[in-house]
Amino acid sequence: MSILVNKDTKVIVQGFTGKEGSFHAEQCLAYGTKIVGGVTPNKGGQEHLGQPVFNTVSEAVKATGATVSMIFVPPAFVGDAVMEAAEAGIELAVIITEGAPVKDMQMAKAHATKHGMKTLGPNCPGIITAEECKIGIMPGMIFKKGNVGLISKSGTLTYEGTNQVVKAGYGITTAVGIGGDPIIGLSYNQLLPMFEADPDTECIVMIGEIGGDLEIQAAKLIKEQITKPVVAFIAGQTAPKGKTMGHAGAIVSGSAGTAAEKMAALEAVGVKVVVSPAEIGKAVKEILG
Amino acid sequence: MNVHEYQAKQIFAKYGVPTPKGIMVESVKDAVIAAEELGGPIWVVKAQIHAGGRGLGGGVKLAKSLEEVETLANEILGMTLVTHQTTAEGKLVQKLYIEDGADIKDEFYLSVVLDRKLEMPLIMASTEGGMNIEDVAENTPEKIITIPVDPAIGFQGFHGRELAFGLGITDKNEQKKIISFAQKLFKLYMELDAEMIEINPLVRTGTGDFLALDGKMGFDNSALGRQPEIAAMRDLTEEDPDEVEAAHYGLSYVALDGEIGCMVNGAGLAMGTMDTINYMGGTPANFLDVGGSANAETVAKGFEIILKNPNVKAIFVNIFGGIVRCDRIANGIIEATKITDVNVPVIVRLDGTNAPEASEILKNANIENLIVASDLGDGAAKSVAAAKGE
Numbered sequence: 001m002s003i004l005v006n007k008d009t010k011v012i013v014q015g016f017t018g019k020e021g022s023f024h025a026e027q028c029l030a031y032g033t034k035i036v037g038g039v040t041p042n043k044g045g046q047e048h049l050g051q052p053v054f055n056t057v058s059e060a061v062k063a064t065g066a067t068v069s070m071i072f073v074p075p076a077f078v079g080d081a082v083m084e085a086a087e088a089g090i091e092l093a094v095i096i097t098e099g100a101p102v103k104d105m106q107m108a109k110a111h112a113t114k115h116g117m118k119t120l121g122p123n124c125p126g127i128i129t130a131e132e133c134k135i136g137i138m139p140g141m142i143f144k145k146g147n148v149g150l151i152s153k154s155g156t157l158t159y160e161g162t163n164q165v166v167k168a169g170y171g172i173t174t175a176v177g178i179g180g181d182p183i184i185g186l187s188y189n190q191l192l193p194m195f196e197a198d199p200d201t202e203c204i205v206m207i208g209e210i211g212g213d214l215e216i217q218a219a220k221l222i223k224e225q226i227t228k229p230v231v232a233f234i235a236g237q238t239a240p241k242g243k244t245m246g247h248a249g250a251i252v253s254g255s256a257g258t259a260a261e262k263m264a265a266l267e268a269v270g271v272k273v274v275v276s277p278a279e280i281g282k283a284v285k286e287i288l289g
Numbered sequence: 290m291n292v293h294e295y296q297a298k299q300i301f302a303k304y305g306v307p308t309p310k311g312i313m314v315e316s317v318k319d320a321v322i323a324a325e326e327l328g329g330p331i332w333v334v335k336a337q338i339h340a341g342g343r344g345l346g347g348g349v350k351l352a353k354s355l356e357e358v359e360t361l362a363n364e365i366l367g368m369t370l371v372t373h374q375t376t377a378e379g380k381l382v383q384k385l386y387i388e389d390g391a392d393i394k395d396e397f398y399l400s401v402v403l404d405r406k407l408e409m410p411l412i413m414a415s416t417e418g419g420m421n422i423e424d425v426a427e428n429t430p431e432k433i434i435t436i437p438v439d440p441a442i443g444f445q446g447f448h449g450r451e452l453a454f455g456l457g458i459t460d461k462n463e464q465k466k467i468i469s470f471a472q473k474l475f476k477l478y479m480e481l482d483a484e485m486i487e488i489n490p491l492v493r494t495g496t497g498d499f500l501a502l503d504g505k506m507g508f509d510n511s512a513l514g515r516q517p518e519i520a521a522m523r524d525l526t527e528e529d530p531d532e533v534e535a536a537h538y539g540l541s542y543v544a545l546d547g548e549i550g551c552m553v554n555g556a557g558l559a560m561g562t563m564d565t566i567n568y569m570g571g572t573p574a575n576f577l578d579v580g581g582s583a584n585a586e587t588v589a590k591g592f593e594i595i596l597k598n599p600n601v602k603a604i605f606v607n608i609f610g611g612i613v614r615c616d617r618i619a620n621g622i623i624e625a626t627k628i629t630d631v632n633v634p635v636i637v638r639l640d641g642t643n644a645p646e647a648s649e650i651l652k653n654a655n656i657e658n659l660i661v662a663s664d665l666g667d668g669a670a671k672s673v674a675a676a677k678g679e
Binding site: 075076099100101102103106107109110137138139141142152153154155156157159160163180182183207209210212213217233235236237238239240242243245246247249250259275276277278279 | 374403405406408409410439440441479482484509511512514515541543545553554555556557558559560561563564565566567568569573576578609610611640641642664665666669
């Protein structure tokens with residue numbers, strides 16, 4: 001089992017024929033992901049990577065039955081692409097693009113919600129169900145199948161955490177990169193209950209960072225709804241205040257959004273909080289034995 | 290991206306948000322000419338730097354004669370202003386804003402910010418104008434009113450009424466004025482992709498008018514491509530030159546005050562690396578994200594920027610190679626050490642795709658000062674030891 005995506009999930013790619021879209025779609029196909037087509041306006045009717053190209057998402061959905069869209073369009077067009085996917089009946093949009101204007105994401109996410117479409121990202125590595133379905137830009141070969149679910153704001157920390165889990169002798173059910181922008185789609189509070197309900201997931205690793213309060217909200221939810229053990233790392237304990245640390249959302253404003261505050265909130269509800277990402281594998285091993 | 294007060298007020302004026310008249314100058318002579326043009330009889334001489342708390346730091350002063358304008362301009366221009374929002378070294382004042390004095394009856398606070406929880410803009414207002422709003426939020430939270438505005442419906446009449454009544458404005462004429470003020474401010478917030486606007490204080494004058502006495506604005510960097518007029522307002526002298534240079538090469542850099550330089554791919558891992566160094570008893574000298582495609586040129590540039598900091602005693606290169614294979618990155622690092630003269634120990638940890646091959650390449654290169662680490666913990670420990678000269 002897994003969450004959100006599996007070997008049967010049908011995926012289309014928006015921005016299919018672009019450089020990034022092509023490169024990563026090819027990698028996903030090689031991983032075994034069922035990419036059934038893509039969308040690039042004015043290239044409808046062509047074939048790319050052995051799959052059909054459509055002018056609109058609506059056409060692509062009708063012709064292929066895809067339920068997930070992986071979005072690689074340039075930043076200025078992300079909002080538009082997400083809203084198009086939502087109206088075409090896509091169930092989950094995985095937004096890889098970095099640098100989408102925040103205003104566009106406010107509008108697009110509200111519109112997606114209205115149409116019942118889930119979103120992931122933007123500025124995220126995507127989602128992967130180990131050895132079944134990779135929708136994103138992560139190095140597929142490190143994700144060995146197992147019983148640990150992973151949620152992370154950071155791409156490279158997703159890989160770091162996964163690598164340690166695998167080196168400790170375990171594996172991953174599904175790993176989800178949620179992105180580090182100020183406004184993101186699915187987050188801890190939607191994903192934690194999914195892992196709780198997934199029979200194969202026995203332990204959850206959550207990786208957060210400074211800025212915002214999603215990790216604090218997660219602590220409240222964990223206390224009320226999550227019975228499975230959770231290991232957490234919060235990046236940015238040594239980050240200075242008022243500085244954006246790479247991710248647009250990773251900023252401590254005033255006294256809010258610090259790593260210390262988030263670590264304390266998670267620890268208080270029984271989460272195993274590690275002070276360095278180098279300890280993630282060890283912590284999982286202590287829990288799973 | 291932030292702009293100066295005088296630029297924020299130019300934007301306000303364009304959208305019809307009332308502000309006192311003022312002129313930006315860069316010399317004492319021009320300050321006096323500007324004051325003459327404004328006419329007086331009272332002027333405010335204001336330091337233009339990208340930081341709040343200028344008044345308390347001595348960067349905002351009242352002048353009652355042209356002579357006084359000259360004396361104050363002389364005093365403030367060229368001074369290094371230290372406020373609670375600057376670093377301890379402060380910021381050099383290179384520009385002044387000479388402004389008409391206002392007849393202040395009351396001071397309010399008004400801002401528009403992005404509420405990340407509600408995922409929409411939030412108007413915040415308070416009758417406690419002129420104070421540090423974080424202190425007001427801490428001590429008297431009931432004195433702050435918050436009005437979320439859904440961008441899909443925009444600023445409606447009820448938002449305005451909540452604001453006017455919330456601030457205790459009872460005169461109907463004044464209510465109209467404050468509502469129109471906030472409506473225009475919200476319009477420009479949305480149209481210009483602002484991240485935050487803060488007016489503190491917003492004043493009510495003796496004649497019942499509302500004026501933005503101060504103006505602070507920040508913009509969404511991701512939207513600057515479609516806001517050329519805003520992008521043109523960027524003042525590079527207000528930014529850290531090393532950060533600006535790094536950004537030019539696609540690197541994200543923030544200087545810190547420790548001893549171990551860090552070069553990492555990905556923002557999360559870069560912060561995690563700093564945290565691990567700290568956990569192992571060392572101190573990080575910087576945050577540096579080389580991005581997804583670490584190659585010889587970006588790594589060389591990274592070394593160059595890190596080594597500008599004289600406190601750096603060792604450099605920890607921590608790369609998790611995903612799509613970019615580690616053997617390629619290893620070759621990039623070797624190339625980079627040839628381009629840049631690296632005179633401190635460099636600890637390299639490469640993990641991910643083709644990591645064992647990368648390790649071999651680095652070991653066989655026989656580069657003096659290059660230490661290969663097996664994982665994040667090992668790399669951090671070796672970096673801390675190297676920085677201590679062990």
